Amino acid sequence: MKKRTxxxxxxxxFLIILTSCELDNYDGPDAEISGSILxxxxxxxxxxxxxxxxxxxxxxxxxxxxxxxxxxxxxxxTYLNKLMFSATYxxxxxPGNFVPIEEQEVIVKGKTTLNFVVQPYIRVKNAKIEKVNNxxxxxxxxxxxxxxxxxxxxxxxxHLLDIVGQPSNAFKLEQSIGAVVDETVExxxxxxxxxxxxxxxxxxxxxxxxxALLDVSQAKYNYAIPVQIQL
Amino acid sequence: xxxxxKKTTYFVLSFIIFASTACTDILDLKPLDKxxxxxxxxxxxxxxxxxxxxYYYLPVEDFNYDPIKGFHVTDGIKDKNTQGFVTDSYSLDxxxxxxxxxxxxxxxxxxDEAYRLNRSVNLLIAEIPNLNVDxxxxxxxxxxxxxxxxxxxxxxxxxxxxxxxxxxxxxxxxGETDNLKVPRSxxxxxxxxxxxxCDKAIANLPxxxxxxxxxxxxxxxxxxxxxxxxxxxxxxSIAKYWLQAPLSGTAVDEGLVGIPDSAANRYYLExxxxxxxxxxxGKYSLYKPNxxxxxxxxxxxxxxxxxxSVAPExxxxxxxxxxxxxxxxxxxxxxxxxxxxxxxxxxxxxxNPTLDLxxxxxxxxxxxxxxPVVTTQDGMVGDANGFVAKKxxxxxxxxxxxxxxxxxxxxxxxxxxxxxxxxxxxxIQGGLVKPNGSSIIKTKGSYxxxxxxxxxxxxxxxxxxxxxxxxxxxxxMTRTGFLLRKFLQEKNDVAAAWNQSTxxxxxxxxxxxxxxxxxxxxxSGYNANNAQQKAKNALNSIRxxxxxxxxxxxxxENVLRERRVELAFENRAIWDMMRRRTMHTxxxxxxxxxxxxxxxxRGTSPQYIMVRMYFESTITFKEKWYYRAIPGxxxxxxxxxxxx
Numbered sequence: 103m104k105k106r107t108x109x110x111x112x113x114x115x116f117l118i119i120l121t122s123c124e125l126d127n128y129d130g131p132d133a134e135i136s137g138s139i140l141x142x143x144x145x146x147x148x149x150x151x152x153x154x155x156x157x158x159x160x161x162x163x164x165x166x167x168x169x170x171x172x173x174x175x176x177x178x179x180t181y182l183n184k185l186m187f188s189a190t191y192x193x194x195x196x197p198g199n200f201v202p203i204e205e206q207e208v209i210v211k212g213k214t215t216l217n218f219v220v221q222p223y224i225r226v227k228n229a230k231i232e233k234v235n236n237x238x239x240x241x242x243x244x245x246x247x248x249x250x251x252x253x254x255x256x257x258x259x260x261h262l263l264d265i266v267g268q269p270s271n272a273f274k275l276e277q278s279i280g281a282v283v284d285e286t287v288e289x290x291x292x293x294x295x296x297x298x299x300x301x302x303x304x305x306x307x308x309x310x311x312x313x314a315l316l317d318v319s320q321a322k323y324n325y326a327i328p329v330q331i332q333l
Numbered sequence: 334x335x336x337x338x339k340k341t342t343y344f345v346l347s348f349i350i351f352a353s354t355a356c357t358d359i360l361d362l363k364p365l366d367k368x369x370x371x372x373x374x375x376x377x378x379x380x381x382x383x384x385x386x387x388y389y390y391l392p393v394e395d396f397n398y399d400p401i402k403g404f405h406v407t408d409g410i411k412d413k414n415t416q417g418f419v420t421d422s423y424s425l426d427x428x429x430x431x432x433x434x435x436x437x438x439x440x441x442x443x444x445d446e447a448y449r450l451n452r453s454v455n456l457l458i459a460e461i462p463n464l465n466v467d468x469x470x471x472x473x474x475x476x477x478x479x480x481x482x483x484x485x486x487x488x489x490x491x492x493x494x495x496x497x498x499x500x501x502x503x504x505x506x507x508g509e510t511d512n513l514k515v516p517r518s519x520x521x522x523x524x525x526x527x528x529x530x531c532d533k534a535i536a537n538l539p540x541x542x543x544x545x546x547x548x549x550x551x552x553x554x555x556x557x558x559x560x561x562x563x564x565x566x567x568x569x570s571i572a573k574y575w576l577q578a579p580l581s582g583t584a585v586d587e588g589l590v591g592i593p594d595s596a597a598n599r600y601y602l603e604x605x606x607x608x609x610x611x612x613x614x615g616k617y618s619l620y621k622p623n624x625x626x627x628x629x630x631x632x633x634x635x636x637x638x639x640x641x642s643v644a645p646e647x648x649x650x651x652x653x654x655x656x657x658x659x660x661x662x663x664x665x666x667x668x669x670x671x672x673x674x675x676x677x678x679x680x681x682x683x684x685n686p687t688l689d690l691x692x693x694x695x696x697x698x699x700x701x702x703x704x705p706v707v708t709t710q711d712g713m714v715g716d717a718n719g720f721v722a723k724k725x726x727x728x729x730x731x732x733x734x735x736x737x738x739x740x741x742x743x744x745x746x747x748x749x750x751x752x753x754x755x756x757x758x759x760x761i762q763g764g765l766v767k768p769n770g771s772s773i774i775k776t777k778g779s780y781x782x783x784x785x786x787x788x789x790x791x792x793x794x795x796x797x798x799x800x801x802x803x804x805x806x807x808x809x810m811t812r813t814g815f816l817l818r819k820f821l822q823e824k825n826d827v828a829a830a831w832n833q834s835t836x837x838x839x840x841x842x843x844x845x846x847x848x849x850x851x852x853x854x855x856x857s858g859y860n861a862n863n864a865q866q867k868a869k870n871a872l873n874s875i876r877x878x879x880x881x882x883x884x885x886x887x888x889x890e891n892v893l894r895e896r897r898v899e900l901a902f903e904n905r906a907i908w909d910m911m912r913r914r915t916m917h918t919x920x921x922x923x924x925x926x927x928x929x930x931x932x933x934x935r936g937t938s939p940q941y942i943m944v945r946m947y948f949e950s951t952i953t954f955k956e957k958w959y960y961r962a963i964p965g966x967x968x969x970x971x972x973x974x975x976x977x
Contacts, residue, residue: 134956139336152953156977167970197581269953271922300718319579 128164131185135208139179139195141225148200148222149325153269156322158165158197158218163190172196176257177265186210197320201248222324223316227285229326231258231310233333238293240312242326245285253279254317258291258310260302264330266309268323270328273301280317295333307332367519374460380474385458388551389660390450392443392488394420394904395652395838396663396820399838400440407832409659417668417683417808424906425919426690426897427817428949430683431808435952438977444964447489455502473544476537480552480560483530486523487564491908492961494590494974495520512729517963517971521596522592524568527777528603531561535607555616556650559841561607562849568592569600569853570912577914578956589972590960601857605864609848611649612871617843620644622878627697630741630880638820641837650841657833666827666834669802669817671748672809674755677829682800684902685813686747687710688717688926688945693897694740700876701885702895706928706941707734717926717945722770726942732761732930735943741880746901747762748816750801750930755823761801761814763929763944768933775802792932802929812948813927819902842879844899847871851892875899906951918952 139148139156150156158181160175175181193216194205200220208216217290225245232239240258255278258273268274275293283289291312295302302308309329363369373379386842389405397405400423407413421428423436427707456479461471469935482500489496497515505513508942518526534557542549572592576782584590611617620637624630637644641651655661675681688706696704705714710725729735733751736743748754749760764774765788773780773790781787791799791810803810820836827833853859854868869887872895876885879899885891897906910916933942963969 153953159976167967169967170973172976181919202581269922270951274922298718300721302715319576320581 125194129187131187132210133186133188133210133214134182134184135186135210135214135216136182137180137218139175139181139200139218139220142221144225148162148220149177149179149267149327150175151197151224151267151269151322152265153175153267154322155267155269156200157196158193159196160191162187162284163192177267186214188212190222190321195220199316199322199324202289223247223251223318223321224253224314224324226312226324226326227328228288229312229331231312231331233331236295238295238310238331240291240293242289242312243285243287244314246283246285246316248316250282252281253283254315254321255279256289256291256312256314257323258293258312260293260308260310262306262308264309264328266311266328267317267325268313272308273298293306302333304333337811338351347875363399370456374457374463375849377464377466377470377473380457380464380466383453384474384477384551387450387453387457387478390446390453391481391484392447393484393652395840396654396665396834396836398904401437403443405660407659407663413669413831415664416682419684419902420904420907420941422684424910426687426901426906427923428685428813428925429808430685430810432950433949436954436958438888438958438962440966441492442647443492447485450485451482451499452502454478455487455500458482458500459502472537473539476534476539476554476557477552477606479530479613480534480538480557483527483557483560486527486530487555487560487567489568490520490523490527490691490912493906493963494960495523495582495588497971498523498526514610514970517587517589520571520590521588521592523557524564524571524600527564528561528568531557531564535561535610550651550653552650552851555611555614556777558607558611559649559846562604562611563841563847565600565604565607566849566853567908567912569597569604569856571713571914572597572600573856574912574914575959578917578959580957580960582975584960584972584974587972590974598857601853604849604853604861605857608846608853609867611843611846611863612850612867617649617836617846618646619843619847619878620647622874624741624878624880625897627741627880630878631745634742634879635745635818635823638661638839639824639836641839647843648839648841649843649846650839652838654835654837656835657828659721659832661835662832663834663836663838664832665820665836666822667831667875670798671754671757671759671811671816672796672806673757673798673800674758675809675829680806682806682809682811682816684817685811685927685948686815686817686902687813687948688928689816690741690897690901691747691749691928692926693894694743695881695894695898696737696740696816697881700883701891703738706943707946708928708945714945717924717947719946720764720772720774720929720931720944722772726933726944728933728936728940728942729941732941732943739768740898742898742901744818746817746819748800748818750814750928752817752818753824759816760792760799761811761816761930762790762799762941763802763814763931764790765932766935766942768934772931774929774931777803782939788932788934788939811927813925814929815927817902839903845903845905846877847875848892848896848899851887852889852896855887855889855892914959916954916959919955920952921955921966922951924949924951 141148150321159170161168188211191207193208200222217287227243229242257276259274261264261272309328309330311328312326315323397407399406399418400420406415421427421789461474493505495517498518499515503513533555538554538557540554545551572594575591621633641648641796643674667678670681672681692705693703731751752759766772779787779789793799801811851868851872851940854864873884927948929944929946930941933940957976963971966973
């Protein structure tokens with residue numbers, strides 16, 4: 103009799119404990135958002151750096167003192183976030199390689215697409231990267247979209263992965279410009295591989311990319327498309 | 334039924350008993366192991382005790398500061414295991430042996446503890462007028478609490494920018510929190526508040542520590558001036574340089590981060606005046622300013638940090654470590670001992686000074702210029718990509734020869750390959766080159782030469798007889814070729830256990846004041862009161878103390894190099910880079926360097942070659958990291974810093 107009481111008590115306790123183990127009563131993320139960073143004139147994707155590049159900042163409406171959240175933009179200039187909550191958001195791009203844009207309100211529901219149309223600071227045109235003998239030769243033209251604005255630096259960056267860029271490179275060649283650049287003048291960077299012989303693995307494919315930085319507060323590098331070359 | 338009645342009776346009865354006890358104060362006991370606020374402050378000794386606690390919690394970046402876990406890690410509450418991290422593990426100058434040197438957003442934080450300390454200070458400040466002591470003692474306490482407050486807010490502003498300034502004792506009314514919320518002040522107002530508190534401390538603190546009676550480690554007027562000199566220089570640098578790393582957003586628009594550059598010269602002037610007050614007082618001087626030769630200079634410099642009590646003329650503010658055990662000790666000798674003298678310590682070798690720092694040291698042959706370590710016959714120092722067989726290296730009979738004629742402070746700050754430490758010659762070797770040109774590098778191995786002698790990769794067979802480059806102990810060996818010597822006990826043996834080091838930490842010393850002065854003068858172009866000449870003399874007096882004999886001109890490069898060398902590993906380097914906004918330019922895909930000695934068996938007799946090499950992958954510092962994220966903005970409603 104006594105044993106049975108204890109047994110029942112224990113069972114009862116378990117039941118009480120177990121009933122409290124309910125899943126939390128909030129719904130999970132139920133929406134997704136995706137889109138691109140696009141050049142307002144050419145409608146081309148504007149390439150970004152993942153590390154210290156521009157990000158998408160967003161604030162969910164309906165809360166007091168909401169924290170700003172951030173989404174990373176992929177290198178190619180597209181983004182995708184599959185874990186969003188259906189709600190109204192204020193979204194913007196953090197400073198990057200384009201003229202800052204106005205923040206915008208967006209209702210995210212189901213699969214939402216939102217493109218950010220921007221004016222990139224610099225367009226790297228006619229980009230050509232070739233291996234000539236034991237050098238990498240990059241030729242290109244720079245079109246700046248802000249009149250009379252100086253170009254600060256140009257560079258040729260190399261990395262094993264296509265995340266290549268100014269903040270993430272295995273080796274690089276940079277050149278300070280500090281002057282207004284004429285779009286019609288061909289720019290040239292010649293990277294002598296002999297000087298970097300211990301920086302890369304011979305025979306492997308490396309991504310090379312041309313970058314250019316406009317002399318504007320908080321500007322980040324603008325890029326051409328990366329090119330893969332076997333060293 | 335009967336049972337039910339019985340139960341009800343019991344229930345009612347017990348309820349009555351409970352209810353009646355509540356009507357007496359029988360449970361309102363005063364705890365016997367705690368002192369009430371009134372009792373504490375009514376006794377001058379109680380105030381002293383309270384003050385000791387405030388000093389303990391000051392954000393002094395001493396031997397117990399870990400950028401990850403925070404201040405005073407040996408307090409018995411925090412996990413004392415810092416893994417050997419200090420702020421300089423994140424600078425250009427040193428690296429932790431096992432971990433990367435890159436910031437996380439969770440590093441260098443200090444918020445809750447800061448406001449807890451702030452409340453403690455405010456409680457005492459509010460109580461000072463009621464204390465049972467004479468006016469002179471009250472004056473000193475006003476000065477001391479202002480000093481603590483200034484020190485505290487400096488710890489906050491350099492991390493977060495403008496912060497809420499709370500100077501009264503806030504009352505919590507249950508259910509109401511809005512009256513506790515204080516918005517952030519602008520960054521400029523916060524710096525100005527700190528400088529004002531410094532002024533209050535300067536006006537009220539005693540001229541000599543002896544006026545405190547038994548304790549010579551409490552703040553004096555001179556400590557407050559030295560603090561002001563440091564604070565004003567920091568503020569000035571931000572005003573002048575913060576747009577080198579511009580940010581945007583609400584916090585910038587509201588002035589919570591950033592200072593208008595128009596304020597720079599006023600701050601520089603405040604730094605100049607505060608430093609000059611100390612310099613012209615005649616109260617302080619450099620410890621042993623005129624050594625006979627560089628060897629003596631090195632001994633003097635090492636002694637200054639090994640036994641700071643020998644140099645009251647230089648030391649302005651010190652954090653004492655009194656005895657082994659929790660709270661009153663640290664672990665520098667535990668973490669930074671070379672593996673060869675680890676003597677049973679499980680995790681030695683954790684601080685690895687970089688070649689980037691070693692390169693900064695001058696050579697006596699070429700005063701005024703850093704003398705990068707030359708390893709090849711062509712004299713080029715740009716390549717740090719490791720060993721290349723065909724390269725023409727310089728050969729040395731012993732690895733330490735390469736440092737010949739370098740600034741004395743190198744030998745007192747760094748344990749290098751071939752250095753003698755605690756009577757042991759340090760063996761730091763990364764590999765060997767066989768006669769046929771093939772090499773064994775950073776792989777345990779050996780080679781028996783034609784002379785019949787067996788040579789080992791790391792310079793010796795057993796891992797207890799060498800200190801470098803092996804992966805043994807996951808970080809017990811240096812990976813840069815260098816180890817820390819400054820601050821460690823060479824003469825005295827420290828027990829090989831946790832919390833045994835009691836070397837005092839010099840927080841402010843005269844050399845820093847001189848360097849603050851020189852930097853402020855040159856940055857602002859100030860030339861009243863013969864300042865340019867005085868600044869030049871200040872700069873050179875520090876160099877002469879290090880065995881130099883030739884004067885160098887006052888330039889910003891000279892001042893900054895001198896600062897990096899003189900104050901190396903005093904946890905200043907990172908803040909110097911922060912305030913001058915050079916972290917993001919120095920750390921853009923940056924790889925720090927080490928120096929690897931190899932035993933070259935290609936010649937007629939074995940000789941050493943030294944190889945410049947990168948020891949880690951790239952580090953990039955994000956510009957937003959100049960300001961840390963404000964915690965809990967959802968609840969406290971404060972404006973968040975940019976990009977958090």
